[in-house]
Structure formats: structure tokens, C-alpha cells
Amino acid sequence: MRGIMLVLLNRLIITIFISIFSISSFAEEMNTNYLKTKWSFKGVFGTFDRASLQRGYQVYQEVCAGCHSVQHLSYRNLSEKGGPEFSVEEAKAIAAQFEVEDGPNSDGEMFMRPGRLSDKFVKPYPNVEASTAANGGAYPPDMSVLAKARAGGADYIYSLLLGYEEAPEGFELDEGVYYNKYMPGNKIKMSAPLMDGIVEYADGTEATTAQMSKDVTAFLVWAAEPHLEAQHRMGFKAIIYLFVLLTLVYMSKQKVWSRFGSKEEPEEETFDRAERVVTKYEGEDPKTFK
């Protein structure tokens, strides 16, 4: 029985692996060897690099925010733990740079006021239609969960930002459409958004295209998953705890089961009985049964 069980177990493990592979191969169907870079937030202990997130916010604000909204982020998120961790004063100052429509006031009028921490990020356009119309018929997607909404995630966004090239010979491009190596179909309506030095980093980091791409991608990953660090921390603790618990439970289970086992016949007798059964069929000749 035990032998059969092991074979079964092996087969099951193999089949599960095959199926997981087929699932993941499907998930990464579009994966076309994205550019690789080291992400600090990947892995079991992954955390964000604060400075990189702060720079990423700057790139977002100065370059992307003209067209792309991040409507699910609030200004308060900028100062919260696990994010760029701007000080509360800095975050307040950032929020105050924006005009937010509020109201109606006691006269029934809508009015504009400076942004507060509790406000959502101000959108560049009032609605999807306005945004589409202003961008040549292509809607610049909201970037709140962009890192989760694209196969390849961070690697894809990073590669896309660095993937602008001259279109190959004979590749037809319409007016206002650009060639990008990593865009599915290779046609993109966004012109290359980054070029060296387009942003002057407050912390003095050299603003190369690669650096800015990396920073803004990290920012977008955080925007999509603001509790990522808490998630990793809790996951690590939970799994360690479960392993300890599993060990204890398994030991108790063995102990409990041994109570039952002790009532059974000793090893010797089992052997004798087995031999008797086989002898019944093989006759008295003991040579065949060793």
C-alpha cells in the first residue's frame, strides 16, 4: 500500500506542477523577454525604496500627470507607512498645489479650494471622453492599478518606457502612432514620454531615462498595491507561525495515533500471518518465500 501511495503522490505532484506551468505559461503569454532590472519590492522580504518612490512621484507629477490620472490614490497616501513616506508637512504641501472643486456651499455654489490630504489625486481631465478626445482618440489609462492590469506588471511598464525604437523597415505607422518594441502589436499612441534630464531630481540623482523609468515604475507598483510591504511582513510571519504549528500538530497526531497502533499485533506476528496466507497458495515449499 505504501508503495502505491508514494507512486500516487508522485503522480499527483507532477500533474499539479504541469498544470501550474500551463497556467503560468498562459498568464505570461505576452511575455517577450522584458528588460530586467532589480526590483527591491520583489520577493518574500521585498520593500519599497523610499527615495525611489519619491523620485517616482516626481516623474509621475512632472511627466505623466498631464494625461494620466491616478484616481484611486489620495494625497494622504504619500505620507503613509509603506509608501514614499513623505513627511505629513510635505504631503500637505503637495496637496495644496492642486485646486479641488468642492461644494456646494451655503449659496448652493461649487467653489475651488486648495487640495487637502484627504483628497483623491486630481485628474487631468474631468472624464474618460474628455481625456480620449484630447489625446487623439486614445484614452491614457488611469494608472492606479496599471501595474496589476498588464501581463508582465512592473517589468512590462519598465520595458515599455525604454522600448521606443525606430520602426523596422516596411512597418506601417499612421500619423501620431509610435513604434514600441514591448507594446503588444508594437503600435502605441503615446510618444516616448521620457528623455535624459527631462526631470531635475530633488535629491541630485542623475535623471537618466533608465533611472526615471525605474523610479516611476516603482511608484506605479506602490500605487497599485499600497499595502505591499504590510502584506509581505504579515505573510512571512504567518507562514513561519504555520510551520511551527504544523510541526507541533504533526507530533501530537503521531502521539495520538500511536495509542491506537499499540493495540495491534507486534511485527513478528504480522509476518507469521502473512507467511501463512502465502503458504496457503504456494504450498509448503519455503524456498520461494523469503
Add this chain to the structure above:
Amino acid sequence: MSEKYIPKSKFAQWFDSRLPLLSLSHHLKEYPTPKNLNYWWTFGGILTFCLITQIVTGVILGMHYVAHTDHAFESIEHIMRDVNYGWLMRYVHANGASMFFLAVYIHIFRGLFYGSYKAPREVIWIIGVIIYLLMMATAFMGYVLPWGQMSFWGATVITNLFSAIPLVGESITTWLWGGYSVDNPTLTRFYALHYLLPFLIFGLIILHIWALHVPGNNNPTGIDVKKNTNETMPFHPYMVMKDITALLVFIIIFFWFVFFAPNALGHPDNYIEANPLVTPTHIVPEWYLLPFYAILRAIPSKLGGVIFMFAAIFVLVLLPWLDTSKVRSSVFRPIYRKFFWVLVGTVILLGYLGAKPPEGIYLVLSRIATAYYFIHFLVLLPLLGRYEKTDPLPISISDPVLNKPGFVDKFKKAAAQYEGDNVGSFK
């Protein structure tokens, strides 16, 4: 178990004679289980855990979710960002669905392997198939609630299937939608049903367990055990401890997904808000529905596809009568055992094909796999029951031949030699 249980204290006796809750808990505690149950038998308990987890996290999510096409997507982001541990609840719920199906597939294939659907356990099996069907409906409707692109288009594709029904199809689809397309009325009714069905599943699980407790558990040898002998052990603490051990291993895998790969099993497109004007390049359901999706698309006609898809599940209801072999466990069915693994491979292949576009080699393969799936149940099983030469069965589950590796083979050889072709039983 065998003698009637009488509570100790007078009050308990008074209460128990009016509502026998104490007798019930005594029964559950003492319920005799075969001592040779292996870890594949722990998935019943694991599935109960999955359902309870889904209900608890689901109720909490329901407090924050807004079932409206304008707010559903946003409310999910609200849960993920602003609700305390909302991200945890949602990731446990979303991955919990996948783990639920992983466990249920193992549970079903365990039943297939060890012949647990055979007399006298047909009713348990059929209730199980109904639970599985309800689970698929619940999971499908749950996937619609975030109102992402896959939610919307998945709902559109699946509800459109009903339009294939002759004459009344269009009306049924309109009735399901509550309008002329998937829209707010569809979302709100899916939400209501998604909340309701788990409780129906819960009720059916009680029936499933009740029906199980009449004949008792099957076991890896498929031989009936003698109850209340040293062949069985009380459910508590023996099986409880074993179930908890297996459950913890399961939770570790579950949590690995929740904390370190929470979106690995979902589709990225579902993080794009539903847009009726933009169709995704590939509309694919969640992984656990893919085998049926492959069958649906393998059939050239729409109505035919729908019929075959539902038949693929319904054929399981007939299984206890399609498999005519008297021997339950495939441990003693050398030929069925091989076909069993071919079936497992076929279902996984169908799952893989369900994720691929229905064209070229994928379409050819999914037609072959679909045909094989039905042949397995409708042709192979009845034939095997008649012609398969099964291995000799041990006398009981404590037959010593079962404990020593290699003995079984010797035993079979010896038996074949002395009993010729009539080998059926060693009694």
C-alpha cells in the same frame, strides 16, 4: 456508537431527549472511520474549511462592496486601500476560491480513483456533483462582481450561451440579464445570488455528510470495513488530528498565494474597469472553469457546445451506474488505474486548451480530448466493468498482505497460479 448514548447529567438527559444535540455531537465524535484512510481523505475537512473561509471573508467584503456598475470597481479599490485589512480579506476571498476548486478537484479525483461513488454511496456522490455545480455558478458570479473587463465579458459570453436554446433562448437571456445586455440589473442579481448560493452549498454539505455517515467512509482498499472492530478508529481524536495536519499544509500553500502571489491565478484584464465598447483579445474564464470552456468551444455548433458542456458535468451523476465493476478501488483494478491517469491528463489538457484560442492545433486537440472525456465515461467504464480482470482482494483492510511492500505482488502471483483465471477474491 453501537449502544445508545445517554448523557450523564439529569439536565443533559432532559435536554437531549427534546433536542438530541448531545447525541449528535457524540455520534460525530465516535463516528467509526477506517484506520487505513490516507491523506487524500483529508480533503473533505479542507473543503469545509474553504467554504467557511469564503463565507466569513465574503460577508466582510459584502459590508464594503457596492453592487452598482458605476461604483463596483471603485469599491473594490476602496476595500484594497482604505478598509482595515481589506486587502487581506479580498485576497483571501479571491485566492480562496481557487484553493476551494483545487481541493474539490482533488476530492473528486480521489472519489474516482477509489470508487467512492459506488453502491452504497451513490447519493453522497450525486449530492457532491450538485455542490460542485453550485460552486461553479457561485464562483462565476463572484468573478463578475469586481466589474473588470473579464467580469463583464465573461458574464456576457456565459449568459449568451442560453440564447442557443431554440425558441425561448433569447427570452431566457433577456430574463437573466434583466435587460438587453449585461448591465446594472445583471450585476445586482449576480450579487444577490452570489450571497445566497454559498448557504445552499452549506445545506447540501450537511446532507453530503449525513449521507456519508449512513454507510461510513470508503477506504483505499475499497473493501467494506467491519465497524467497531480494530479496523476502525473513532473520528475524534484520530481523524481530527490527521485532518488538521493536512489542513495546515493546505493553508501554508493557500497563504503563500495570498501574501506572495495574490494575482497569479487571476487575469490582469480584470484590473481594467468594464467597458462594453472594448472587447479583450482573449476572453477566458478563471482556471477552474477552463476544461468546460474548452469542451464548449470544441463543438462546432453553439447549442451543441452548450449541451456537451453541461453533459460533461451531468455524466458524473450517472457514473455510479456507468461503472459496472464490482471492485471499488483502482488499487485492485490494473487497467482502470491506467485509464484513470489518462482521464486526469485529459482534463488538465482540456484546461490548458481552454486558455488557448480555439484555432489550429488547439481546436483539433480539444475535440480529441472532449471525445475522449466522454468515451471514458460512456464506453470505457461499462466495458471495463465487464472485461477487466481485477486483482484478488484481500480479506479485510487489516489483511497483513497490505502492510508489507512487495507482498501484494507475490500474493497476486501466487493467487493467479492457483486459482487460474477465476481470481476475484481471496476469501
